[in-house]
Amino acid sequence: ARKVKPGVFLPHLVAAMEGVEETYVMIKPDGVQRGLIGEIISRFEKKGFLLKGLKLFQCPKELAEEHYKDLKDKSFYPKLIDYITSGPVVCMAWEGDGVVASARKLIGATNPLQAEPGTIRGDLAVQTGRNVVHGSDSPDNGHREVALWFKEGELCHWLPAQALWLKE
Ligand code: ADP
Numbered sequence: 080a081r082k083v084k085p086g087v088f089l090p091h092l093v094a095a096m097e098g099v100e101e102t103y104v105m106i107k108p109d110g111v112q113r114g115l116i117g118e119i120i121s122r123f124e125k126k127g128f129l130l131k132g133l134k135l136f137q138c139p140k141e142l143a144e145e146h147y148k149d150l151k152d153k154s155f156y157p158k159l160i161d162y163i164t165s166g167p168v169v170c171m172a173w174e175g176d177g178v179v180a181s182a183r184k185l186i187g188a189t190n191p192l193q194a195e196p197g198t199i200r201g202d203l204a205v206q207t208g209r210n211v212v213h214g215s216d217s218p219d220n221g222h223r224e225v226a227l228w229f230k231e232g233e234l235c236h237w238l239p240a241q242a243l244w245l246k247e
Contacts, residue, residue: 101131101172102179102215103224104186108166109204110211111135116169119199119212122185123173127245132172132225132234138164146227158208172225172234179221182214 106119124130143163150156173182187198191210194201204211215221225234 099174099176100178100218100221101174101225102182102218102221103213103228104171104173104182104215105213105228106169106171107163107209107211107213108168109162109209111167111169113203113211115203115211118203120169120171122199123171123182126181126185127241128173128175128178128182129237129239129242130171131174131236132170132229134170134229134233135167136170136228137167140164142227146224155208162208170228172229179215179218183216186212186214 104123106116110116110119120130120133140160143160144151147156147159147163150159153159175181185199187194187200189200189210190207191200191204192206194204196202199212200210215224
C-alpha cells in the first residue's frame with residue numbers, strides 16, 4: 080500500500096493510483112557513457128510521470144537475453160546483447176495513466192535518423208544500434224519488464240507533492 084500522511088492527500092487520488100500503468104525505461108550504456116543520464120531522466124520527470132524505481136546497474140548477460148528474448152532470431156541479436164552488457168545502464172520504472180505509449184513518444188522511433196526532433200532519440204542519437212534508451216512497448220511488457228529488472232523492495236509506492244497539480 081502507498082505510504083502517505085493521513086489527512087494531507089486526497090484519498091481519491093491515492094485510490095486512483097492503485098493498479099495504474101507502469102513502464103520500464105532504461106538508459107543504455109551509450110547514454111550513460113555520453114553523460115546523458117540527467118537529460119534523459121529530466122524529460123520523463125518534467126512530463127509529470129511518477130518515478131517508482133531507479134538504479135545504475137551492470138546488466139548480466141542472462142538478464143539481457145531474457146529481456147530481449149523476442150529478438151533472439153534477429154541477425155543483430157548477438158551485437159545487441161554485447162551492447163546492453165558493455166557498461167552500466169540506468170534502470171527506471173515510471174508510472175502514470177498512458178505512460179507506456181507516452182514514454183514511447185518521448186523516446187521516438189527505433190532508428191534515430193527517423194525519430195522526430197524533440198524526441199530523445201531524435202535529439203540525441205544517430206544509429207539504431209546506439210539509440211540511447213529503451214521503453215516497454217505495451218502495458219503487459221511494462222509490468223513484465225519492471226518485474227524483471229527490479230525486486231519489489233527496490234520500488235517505492237509513493238505520492239509526490241505535485242500529484243494534486245497534475246490531475247484534476
Ligand atoms: P525499440 O527499442 O524501439 O522497441 P526493437 O524492439 O525493434 O525497438 O529493438 C530493440 C533494440 O534492438 C533497439 O532499440 C536497438 O537497440 C536494437 N536494434 C533493433 N534493430 C536493430 C538493427 N537493425 N541493428 C542494430 N540494432 C538494432
